[in-house]
Amino acid sequence: MAATWLDFWNGSHRIYVNARHAEVHYAKLAADFISLIPAPSAVVVDWGCGDAYNAEEIVAHAARLVLCDAAPATLLRLRDRFGTRQRRIDVVAPEALRARYQGNVDLFVVNSVLQYLSDAELDQLIADARAALAPGGTLIIADVIPLRDDVLGDVRNLLRIGMRNGFFLAALIGLVATFFSPYRRLRTTVGLKRYDEAAFLARLRAAGFDARRMRPNLGFDQRRMAFTATRPKGVAQSTAAAEPDRADQA
Numbered sequence: 001m002a003a004t005w006l007d008f009w010n011g012s013h014r015i016y017v018n019a020r021h022a023e024v025h026y027a028k029l030a031a032d033f034i035s036l037i038p039a040p041s042a043v044v045v046d047w048g049c050g051d052a053y054n055a056e057e058i059v060a061h062a063a064r065l066v067l068c069d070a071a072p073a074t075l076l077r078l079r080d081r082f083g084t085r086q087r088r089i090d091v092v093a094p095e096a097l098r099a100r101y102q103g104n105v106d107l108f109v110v111n112s113v114l115q116y117l118s119d120a121e122l123d124q125l126i127a128d129a130r131a132a133l134a135p136g137g138t139l140i141i142a143d144v145i146p147l148r149d150d151v152l153g154d155v156r157n158l159l160r161i162g163m164r165n166g167f168f169l170a171a172l173i174g175l176v177a178t179f180f181s182p183y184r185r186l187r188t189t190v191g192l193k194r195y196d197e198a199a200f201l202a203r204l205r206a207a208g209f210d211a212r213r214m215r216p217n218l219g220f221d222q223r224r225m226a227f228t229a230t231r232p233k234g235v236a237q238s239t240a241a242a243e244p245d246r247a248d249q250a
Contacts, residue, residue, distance in 0.1 A: 044062045044108070045132060046109050047109065047110045070093065106134060107138050110141045139209065146197065159175075201227065209229035
């Protein structure tokens with residue numbers, strides 16, 4: 001039985017009600033992600049990437065896509081899929097990201113992850129993002145749960161998406177299955193982190209970012225919040241690793 005959210009994501013789980021749900025979800029996220037990429041020469045990070053089913057679609061719009069996840073089982077699946085076949089996709093754990101990408105990332109995206117992180121883990125993530133970003137680079141933190149949020153809103157959102165995309169009945173069945181699932185038990189015992197908009201912006205600014213609320217949120221759920229944070233230009237920061245050769249990333 002999973003005792004933490006990392007245990008849950010590292011094990012066997014069923015988040016999507018069927019293949020159509022997963023397809024719709026990842027297609028929407030890929031389109032939103034691509035819209036954020038600043039240039040074809042960009043190095044971009046997807047932190048907490050999960051199975052990243054649309055990674056090859058995303059990397060077609062960038063020089064390099066770095067898929068970063070803390071769950072060892074997820075990393076193994078990603079490495080099995082890409083291996084050395086797709087040299088513009090790099091699969092890394094957070095500690096490897098810290099060692100290999102410092103000051104040379106153009107876009108750093110964290111989507112639908114913060115609800116599973118402790119305060120210490122969030123502080124480490126923000127520090128890692130700032131260290132990884134080039135001057136003028138952008139951190140996007142999306143799908144952040146606000147303080148006033150409820151399960152009924154999640155239910156309505158899933159049913160609405162299912163109705164519009166042809167999996168309404170599967171969504172209903174999936175809701176029943178979720179009631180008895182490890183996800184619901186963890187949501188009850190460990191909980192999901194929620195954030196106040198002003199306090200979260202202050203946290204990003206205290207870490208050295210120029211930060212603001214971003215609209216729309218990534219994905220379908222516009223009840224949740226998204227933030228954009230830029231590492232200011234002209235602010236020196238030490239680097240512990242050499243920048244990867246961008247000629248190799250094209």
